[in-house]
Amino acid sequence: MRENTSAREAAARALFAIREDDAWSAPALKKYAAGLSKRDAALATALVGGVLQNQAMCDFYLAHYSKVRLKKVHPRVLDVLRMAVYQMVWMDRVPNSAAVNESVRLARSLCRADARTVNYVNGLLRTIARHVDQLPQPDCETKAEYYSLRYSHPRWLTELYLEQFGVKQTRLLLEADNEPAPTVLRVNTRKADTETVKSRLVQQGVSVQVHESVPNCLTVSGTGSLEQLDVFREGLVTVQDGASQMSVYALDPKPNSRVLDCCAAPGGKSFFAAERMENTGSVTSCDIYEHKLHKIQEGAQRLGLDNIHTQLQDAAQFRPEWEEAFDYVLCDVPCSGLGIIRKKPEIRYKDASALESLPEIQLAIVKNAARYVKKGGILVYSTCTVLRRENEEIVEAFLNSTPQFEKQTFSLPVCEQPVDGSVTLLPQVHHTDGFFVAKFRKMAYYEKDDSTQVLSSEI
Numbered sequence: 001m002r003e004n005t006s007a008r009e010a011a012a013r014a015l016f017a018i019r020e021d022d023a024w025s026a027p028a029l030k031k032y033a034a035g036l037s038k039r040d041a042a043l044a045t046a047l048v049g050g051v052l053q054n055q056a057m058c059d060f061y062l063a064h065y066s067k068v069r070l071k072k073v074h075p076r077v078l079d080v081l082r083m084a085v086y087q088m089v090w091m092d093r094v095p096n097s098a099a100v101n102e103s104v105r106l107a108r109s110l111c112r113a114d115a116r117t118v119n120y121v122n123g124l125l126r127t128i129a130r131h132v133d134q135l136p137q138p139d140c141e142t143k144a145e146y147y148s149l150r151y152s153h154p155r156w157l158t159e160l161y162l163e164q165f166g167v168k169q170t171r172l173l174l175e176a177d178n179e180p181a182p183t184v185l186r187v188n189t190r191k192a193d194t195e196t197v198k199s200r201l202v203q204q205g206v207s208v209q210v211h212e213s214v215p216n217c218l219t220v221s222g223t224g225s226l227e228q229l230d231v232f233r234e235g236l237v238t239v240q241d242g243a244s245q246m247s248v249y250a251l252d253p254k255p256n257s258r259v260l261d262c263c264a265a266p267g268g269k270s271f272f273a274a275e276r277m278e279n280t281g282s283v284t285s286c287d288i289y290e291h292k293l294h295k296i297q298e299g300a301q302r303l304g305l306d307n308i309h310t311q312l313q314d315a316a317q318f319r320p321e322w323e324e325a326f327d328y329v330l331c332d333v334p335c336s337g338l339g340i341i342r343k344k345p346e347i348r349y350k351d352a353s354a355l356e357s358l359p360e361i362q363l364a365i366v367k368n369a370a371r372y373v374k375k376g377g378i379l380v381y382s383t384c385t386v387l388r389r390e391n392e393e394i395v396e397a398f399l400n401s402t403p404q405f406e407k408q409t410f411s412l413p414v415c416e417q418p419v420d421g422s423v424t425l426l427p428q429v430h431h432t433d434g435f436f437v438a439k440f441r442k443m444a445y446y447e448k449d450d451s452t453q454v455l456s457s458e459i
């Protein structure tokens with residue numbers, strides 16, 4: 001088991017960084033698992049993801065057998081204990097003795113635990129190892145409490161989901177949130193066809209499947225670093241989940257048109273729009289952070305797209321020269337990101353109060369962006385969250401305050417029926433990330449009269 005030592009060490013260091021420095025798991029793993037073999041990097045990734053997805057249950061088992069209250073245990077030691085429990089309870093192929101011994105070693109070396117703490121770790125983990133086939137069952141007073149514990153989601157979120165989706169869909173959503181997310185590559189059809197990309201990936205030992213519902217997409221595994229793939233470097237693919245492509249399907253920009261992508265970095269939707277426009281017209285890709293614009297420029301260059309132009313712009317600030325200047329405007333606004341919790345399991349532990357200001361920002365962005373849409377033009381609002389307060393409630397407030405827009409019916413590859421104005425995509429239903437997309441059209445002629453309101457989109 002010695003060869004896996006560094007994998008566990010990398011995982012523990014990544015968990016420390018996520019908790020102590022508010023780091024995201026992917027860059028933390030990239031940093032701490034750098035230099036590990038493919039197998040060890042995969043183990044480190046599985047450990048970090050597994051602990052984050054099952055933290056509440058790990059703590060429940062630890063608390064049951066611990067003689068010390070978990071609050072009194074040093075947080076780093078607790079991370080190491082959680083990792084050990086995760087290995088013993090959820091990972092079939094790790095012998096319990098290895099999980100215990102390696103964790104004791106990590107407590108000593110990485111946490112600099114004193115002899116008393118090391119004894120505590122050793123004793124507690126050996127007790128759990130002895131009882132691993134007869135662990136206690138949670139006994140909760142409410143469904144929200146049980147689901148929070150069972151699926152390690154914060155209570156406020158479980159309560160919101162129960163309110164929004166009901167019991168069955170909430171359970172399915174929470175279960176899906178803890179499933180591994182597939183990696184989807186969208187083929188740049190201007191440069192290659194899906195079959196060619198597929199066979200090149202197969203030749204390189206990558207496991208590939210054609211996506212079940214989204215055209216020109218491949219679901220891949222065993223890739224190692226995606227940026228190192230030849231097909232990526234040559235600009236034949238973009239890494240983009242099916243859900244994220246749906247706002248561009250809804251936008252449906254035509255060649256030679258003028259598109260504004262208000263919140264564009266790192267650029268996935270701009271790239272897809274520009275490709276669908278066959279590299280004609282223009283896509284103005286904005287972001288509020290300058291350093292993020294470089295990502296868009298790099299991506300456009302890699303993909304061979306020269307119809308993308310970047311602009312540093314706060315999407316909530318009006319820019320007079322853009323008034324009614326765009327045929328299509330996409331507002332893929334900053335959001336709580338809970339729809340991509342499969343890829344960012346740590347998102348559930350971020351400060352919930354920081355999310356409260358989002359609806360105000362989102363509404364300000366979409367209202368401002370609406371002014372840039374030409375008469376008869378299209379506006380799409382999207383988020384990668386499933387929370388009603390950032391989705392349906394924003395749409396409702398927007399339509400109430402901006403009556404010259406009407407909702408549009410549209411079709412999406414992942415939806416069997418046409419969408420009437422807006423849709424929330426759910427992993428357990430649509431087999432994509434959680435996502436929301438709404439489509440509106442600015443009426444060509446709009447007149448408001450107090451007695452007889454005339455709304456016409458025919459003219």
Ligand SMILES: C[S@@+](CC[C@H](N)C(=O)[O-])C[C@H]1O[C@@H](n2cnc3c(N)ncnc32)[C@H](O)[C@@H]1O
Binds near residue numbers: 264335384
């Ligand atoms: C959901 S991400 C966009 C993802 C992007 N559309 C894509 O598909 O790659 C939201 C982006 O909005 C940017 N952002 C946040 N506040 C903004 C604002 N007020 N104006 C413009 N961009 C903003 C963030 O920096 C972030 O890059």
